[in-house]
Amino acid sequence: MGNIFKKLGIGLVVGGALVVVGHSQELPVSFQVLFFIVALIGAIVFMLLDAKPIGTMSGGKSVFAVTAFWILLITVCIAGASLLPQFDPEDEKAKIGKLLDKERKQSAQGKAEELIARAKALDAQVKALEERLKGIGGGQAATATATPPAGDKPSAAAGGGSASGDVMKVGEEQWQLQECYNCHKLRGEGGKKRGPELDNIGSLLTVEEIQQKIEDPKSFMAEGYEKEWQKGIMPNKFKDLMDPKEMQALAAWLGTFKNASVNTPKPIKKN
Amino acid sequence: MKKLSSGLLSLVVLFSLSVAATSVYAQEVGASTVEFPYTGNRTAVWIVAQLHILFAAFILGAPIFVVISEWLGYRKQDPRYDRLAKEVTKVTVILFSMTAVTGGLFIFVLLAAYPQFTTSFINQFYVVFAILYPALFITETILMYAYLYTWDVWKGEKKGRHIVLGVLLNLVCLLILFVINGPTSFMNTPPKAEGVSPQDFIAAATLWDKIANQSWFPLSLHRIDGNVAFGGFITGLIAAYMYMGSKTQEERAYYDWMGFAAIWIAVGGSLLQPFTGLLLAYEMCDYDFSFCPYMMADQLSMFFETQGIMIGLLFLGINYYSWLSVKRIEGADNVRMTILAPIVLIVLLPATMWVMDKFWIPDPMSLAFLLPLVLSPFLFGRFIPKTVSARTVIKIGFIIMLISDAVWLTPAGFVATGTDMPDEMKLPEGWDYLSSMPAKLSAILTLVYVTVVNYVLYNRTIKQGTILWGKIDFAAQFVLIFLAFTSTWIMGLMGAVRSLLKKYFHVYSLVSDLSAESFTPTLSYSVWWITAITVVFIGIVSVAALVALRPSVARVREPEGSPVPIAAK
Known part of the structure; x- marks a missing residue:
């Protein structure tokens, strides 16, 4: 002791x-x-x-000791890891939902799901109609106003609002969805010095040039990021993950950042 | 009446539409009609895949050290090595069938849960899945059984022939590992080229292009040393169980030795693990830098924190076993080591952190500083008369390991994701270096170095003292169980990390996972499954070991070749 x-x-x-x-x-x-x-x-x-x-154990004593040891190991592992901060999947689910939305709708599965949803909506209408028919003997069935199926509604996302406002909104959304903030600091948030701070990027590059940089990350290189390991760390995948309109919107949104008090490094044209 | 009939007509139309929609849905190859209860589809695949990988890791890793052990036995004319090799082979053969069973189950579950993806993936690699892999697996089966059943036939002068068969088996095992790692690594880092869309590139790519993707070779290297280490730790577990069940001192002596031999082979593999793991991570980040923050700073950062804890404990466990081993050596108290050893142990961590900060790998200047430092006790120690006892060196080593663990475990902040890290949770300026990669690398380098020094000390103690086999502290058996559990658990954790790196893709940036489960699960949820898989795996291994080895223990106790008939006894 x-x-x-x-x-x-x-x-x-x-x-x-x-x-x-x-x-x-x-x-x-x-x-x-x-x-x-x-x-x-x-x-x-x-x-x-x-x-x-510890003296040598055998028989039931060793089985008991091993079992107790196993229980201890299992408990410590599960409890220990569960005590650490937990990432909330709901945050990511919403993002992934938006990112995959188009693809889901385009996929055969998405189409089938849409068809099923429409069928279910129509089915509900029929049931409502049946109820009315039962209740009034069919006389007043005609007054039932059918709601157009969900699939026939015009897309709310597509229209409404001023065009430029929408572009900015899409641009900001793409910033969040593509997790650009993981490497670039903007408005004092995000970034881990992996990529340059972008608050003044609008003063240094045109919207077209920003778009070119997103499309082809090697087209411009930020001053001070010439070390071998820093070259080309910006992934060359965004042109495959965003459609041209989304990329344009992101570039347009970034182009509005013209805060000269922030030292955004000067981009140097490479090719 | 007209309205009633029109209502009925709508009903019929809607019913037809509904049926049509359902049948379209059912016929779509992309839509899984199966929903695994309780676990969901992704976790069902995860469980079976991880179990399969654990069995596969053992049956691919065990033959490497089995043949080394057999060769050592032949060279040293020490029958214990031969017995160890044969016993592990027996267990391997049983687990071989478990690998095949879980492999088949894996394909079935994958087909049920993700039919479209599985079909297209198999089409991408049909030569691998339909020809190469089955052919190699069948060859491995034949060689494995031949290896076991020729053991007693090819002995004495024919032993060389048997060892060659073992080497051949290993070559096939390695080939299998490299071949199957092609599709596996392809899912993380499919080949790509600038100016061509990923889809177009893959459509034109050859099978070799797809196999030899960026993470293929590092993953294979990482898995080779991982499998050797894993095989060693699992053999240590078997030795612990058998030691506990031993009835005679002779048996205890043998299983004590078996545990020792297995752990040192496992340590050999474990020492390489951090470096091949780092190489794999480096290649992944080079492929797509967004992997790096996802792993280290954001969604998976606490997975890595957990990995740090477990690796720290694994190294503590390995060195504690070494300490217990030294304690059972008569004359260990007289063993001494140059004072340079504890000095280097003490300065290594800060010195490495400084060097790594100034000259980041692969700058050769880092090696120019560090190599002379780490080699100095072995090169210049004999010229310095001042020495310290082995026990003191080992104890200093433990303190250094604990400090290294603390550095290894220090994150930028204890938050679930670095994206939303409030300033009050961050390491303050001046301390943030502790969370940097150079600091982590320095910590792991120090852990490895302490283990190497302990190994050297242990060897020196063996030469100067007498090992009392079978007299090891009984606590050592619990350490062996702990090491097997920890290594299996870490494999499960890192397997989950590697798979989660694909994010919401089946094949990164190429084939999206459109199911509702393509998100990062919580660490807590993940460790429940990782622990459950570990327990099931080790449970099966334990049963296999008991089934394969208990009869041989009984036979050994029985005097062989007794001329007295059983009935006459």
Whole structure:
């Protein structure tokens, strides 16, 4: 027991010291907790290193020990990983829904689903009609106003609103959907220095040039991003993931960013 | 009446339309009419695929060290190596059928869940799936059985012939791995070319173009050393169970030795794993840089945090086993090592972090600094008279490992995705280096180095002392179980990561997954399944080991060639 208390004491002291240092350095609490846990794991490791040997087990005792050990392993693995922050799939589902919407509709499955939806809508109307017929003996059936099937409705997404407003909206949406923010900082959000900050891109490139850069990432190279590993890290896939209108909208939207106080590096024409 | 008949007519029309729609739906190859209960289609495929990969990893990895073990036994004239090789082969043969069963099940589940994709994918690789893979699998089966059943026939002078057969089996195993990794890696990194749409490029691509995609070779390398390590850890698990079930000291001595031999082979593979894994990640990111943030900073960042925890624990477990092994060596207390060893252990992590920050790989300057540093205890140690005890070196090594683990585990922020990271959750300026790739690489390099130093120490202790086989602390058997569980679990986790990297595609940027399940699942959901798969796999392996090896234990205890008839005993 002396071994356990001694090591635990040292672990708590080291962990506590790490928490104090972390706190003084304004490290977020989660990091302080991490370092404290590592110190405690250290204490356990040193307890085990100096622990007395376990005698040989056999028969039911060893089966029980192995079973208990398995339960411990399973519990620690599941609980440990579940305690970490969890990404909410709903955030992604909405994005993927939008990205795949066109393809889903174009696919045979999408068409079949649309057909089924229409059939179901018509089926509901028939049932309503039947109910009325039953109720009034058919006399007033004619007054039932049929709602046009969902599929016949004009697409709400296609029309409405001013054209330029829509373009900007589509452009911003593409910025989100294609996750451009993962590499580029804009409006103070996103970016991890992987790609240049874009708040002043509208002053440095025309909309056509921005579109060219998205279409062919090697057409322009930002100043300061000449290191070998930084060259060509912008994926050459966006022309396949966006249709020309969406790409144009994204370029037009980015073209509106002309904040000269942000040091957007100068793009250099490459080809 | 007219209105009534028109209503009835509408009813008939609508009914026909409804039936037509349903039958169109049912005939569409793209639409899966199957919905796996409880799990859903994607998880059903995931479970079967992961189980298949685990069995396949074992049956492809085990023969590598089986033949090495057999060769060592032949060269050293140590029958234990031969027994180890034969016993593992017996278990491998049983698990071979499990690989085939889960492989078949995998195809059926895939066809049921994703009929259109599976059909088109098989069409893309029909030469692989219809000719190469079955031919190689049949050849492997024949060689595997021949290898097992010629064991007792080709011995003595004919042993060389048997080893050659084992080598041949391994060559076929490697071929299978490379061949099947073609379609697997194709799903992540289908070949592409500038100025041509992915669809057009694939339509014109040859089979070789599709197989030799960017992640094919790194994935195969990663899987080779992974399979060797995995085979070793699973053999360690078998040795632990058999040790626990042993009735005699002789048996305990043998299974103690078996666990030791298996773990050191596994360590050999494990030491390479981080580097081949890094190469794979590098190639993936080079193919499409968006993989990198998705893995390390966004949706999968906590998957990597978990991987860091598990790898840290795996290395702690390996070195703890080594510590327990040293403890059962008589005379271990007298073993000493140059003081340069603990000094290098202490300075290695900060020195590597500094070097990696200044000269990022592949800058040769990083090697120019680091190689002399890591080799100095072995090259210059003999010229320095000051020494420290082996136990002190190992204990310092553990402290360094814990610090390296802390660095390895430090993310940019404890958030589910780096995209929405508030400033108060981020590492502050000046500390953010801890979350960078150079810091991670330094940490893993240090973990590997500590393990190598411990291995060198262990070998030195063996030479200077006497190993008391069968006298190892019983806790070592739990370490062996822990290592097998952890390595299997990590394989499951990283398998999920590799597959999830395709995002909402079946084949990245080429074939979209239009089902409702093409999103990133939560880590919590994933680990439930990963743990369940691990438990099922290890459960089956344990049963296979008991079935294959218990009779041989019983036979060994029985004096062989007893002339007394059973009835007369």
